[in-house]
Amino acid sequence: MGRIFISAGHGERINGVTEPGAVIAGTTEAREMILTRDLIVAALRSRGAEVLAVPDDLSSSATLVWINSRARSGDVALEIRANAFSNPSVRGATVFFIANNAQRRGHADIVLMSLLRRVPQLPSRGSQPDTASGLGSLAFCRQLVPPSLLMEVGFLTNPDDRFILQNQRPDVATGIAEGLIAWSRNVSGLPTPTPPPTPPTPTPETFPPITININGQSYGEQGVLINGNAFIPIDLVDRLGVDLSKAPEVRRVNVRNIVFVKAIELRDFNISINWDAQTRTVFLRSILKICGGSLDRIMGHGSTTDVQLTMFLKSNNEAGVTQFPDITKLYREEGSIEGVNYDIAFSQMCLETNFLRFGGDIKPAQNNFAGLGDVGGTAAGASFPSARIGVRAHIQLLKAYASTEPLVQESVNPRFGFVTRGVAPLIDSLSGRWAADLQYGAKITAILRRLYEFAQIL
Template identity: 25%
Template sequence: MKLYLDPGHGGTDPGAQGNGIREKDIALDIAKNIKNILLAGYQNIEVRMSRENDTTKSLSQRTSEANSWGADFYLSIHCNAANGAARGYEDFIHNSLGSTSQTASYQNIIHAEVIKLNKLIDRGKKKADFHVLRESAMPALLTENGFIDNSADAALIKDPLWRQRVAQGHVNGIAKAFSLKAKPAVPPQPPKPVDPSNLYRVIAGSFTNRKNAEERSAALKNKSIESVIATAEISGTVWYRVQAGAFSTKENAEKQLETVKKAGITDAYILSDAPPAVPSEPKGYSILGVTHLSPEHMNQYAKQVNPNAANLGSFYSAIGEYYGIRGDIAFAQAMHETNFLRFTGDVKPGQNNFAGIGATGNGAAGASFSTQEEGVLAHIQHLYAYASTQPLPPKYPLADPRFSLVKRGSAKLWQELNGKWAVPGTNYAESILNIYKNMVRFSDQKLEAVLKDVEGS
């Protein structure tokens, strides 16, 4: 089945406007969702769109293209506008067609499926002499998905999840009308083991001036690409690397690299941080090092387990970077200590004690901190005490009340915290690293989901 999918208006023609939204943008978003869902979920379906971005295209160009391609069905996506009071959904076939025509049959099916999901008033099935309905050589339907100038409809239209539901309604109707067969389900594959010491990092720029790195990071954010700034000292010079993701597989890193380059960052590259083999060094994962995962990934992972989890990722990323501590693994340690910020042990939420500092068991609640940031600061400083023999850097005041009780430099590896941070703590570090591995795996899965959307659009 060949579907010609036509997002109305575009380019110099914005279509209807109201309540801060434009018809051309909404129509394109719904149409892209329709295409993605159809191609991902159904067999023997081809989709050609009249436009896939904000370009100008005449009505005659659209129908001529659909006719030349030999489409089986023409679907035009629109939104409505009237006097600010009108509301609802309606769709149109050409007014020359009778109620028993094949096109009317398609309209009946698709209309019913869209109405099931769109939460709009049903304004009915209608007919009109619109160009795309008259000049198309195949059955054609034009749908009007709410009134942009009505505040109630506009509130729905602005919601991307609503637009996905509307797209799903159209897809359900098309699949039913044309007897499309769903693609067979792909059996889930067991997750690949993740080695947190061997990640592939996408570097979207490396600068000796931190301001330049911050500007690059902001430019990426404007392109909906999250990044963190990591420092590295090379031949005595400090470099600020803009890291746009860290992945357990090179394949995922290469996909992200392609996305970054498409955003205009042509000098991006992949850096693998597998540690060199040094026989004299013990095997394990260093507490000191670069934070690979972004604050957003940390927060999103925590909310997968506890939807009410506070957003601590930015604190662990920024403070960890300042002290040279692996902020993402420290975040995993906080998740272990607090049962994903549910605080089911001796420490209570209001203490902002995410590391269990001073909570020695038997009901001892331990230290309390005035803010979440201070609690994270104390946690990172406590790790710094274990991992380094250097004095505390001067930017922050000492927040860790037990800093002086730690034997400095006594645990340079996470595994060396066993029996020190937690007693007896035989598997303490392993539990932390398992959470971190799951965080990395979650990062890969999120990328896969995004890439499926991108590849289908």
């Protein structure tokens, strides 16, 4: 059995100071995860496992370097985190794995089920691809040499989850430790002595070949499968128009004197990646070709239909479709009238309302789908007489940020006149403006990519 790396996730290290992460009810994410990690390490060592705990003073990027510099064949890596949400009723544990990797999904199921067997009071949010996370990708799942997973043990903002974490910590730690051992044995192929130190990657001849399909056509050169991940030749990356010269974090390997790149990491460069395990084929498509050359420009045309939007919303929250049956039609109509990309507006609505679950200060009856404030600055935000007017107000404020063109319809947004016109033409430009969150634009883009992949227009 290989070694087990474990990291206690928390906030970033800024100016030499480690941020505590979420601060809730007199405790912090850093405190709760470090205490839990220490018990997991003790439980693993009592079972004969070799454990390497990541130092707590490292930033996220330094954590990846620390693990990769020590990793050997057969090792596995887990980071534990605690989530937080504005709605205190949201709770449960989940394990994130790198998207489109059935093997890693199985590993995530092993670890999550082991925790839930020990702590059945903790609800399961299931094993999820990292594309379903807030940022649409997780560096811990993608940029490590050994197989890796990220576990959210629960929500600090939920009193029940917090109680379990603080009062049943030994059970939580034992469940995670047992899952890690089962996962490690699975990776190693049943319990065997710890293998001697070897290079981080196997010898080239052990890499099985895979087929590459790009924009519907078979590519003449094959890729390789490494640790369950598809890698493609660097020459193909160049043909896709992706410049990796300023992206050192993208994983590269040298196989048979050819440089290969981890395919899934190209999603950040607007390349859609899908995997067919039966045929061992990786499918790549350029999002920019479908979206008119710019995925993130707010002014433009959407690419989805009413049915595609409705099914995407239904797959995330079926009750939302029942409560607002015309919501997708309204976004397409109102966005088209003002020249706003309704796919972007719809994705922003999904982020702001948690797919029409709401749960914060804004209530469904307000028909406020984008966290719009009123002129008076009340905590409850703006209210609108109908869903159509609420969608129109959302579209109009997006246009105010993204364009200097006049409105087609009469303004219904109370804050339209306060925006500096055209200051935010791209999704990322909304970060720190529409919301204080500096990752706000990245979260909208992550949902937008999920929408396009779900709709199979990529």
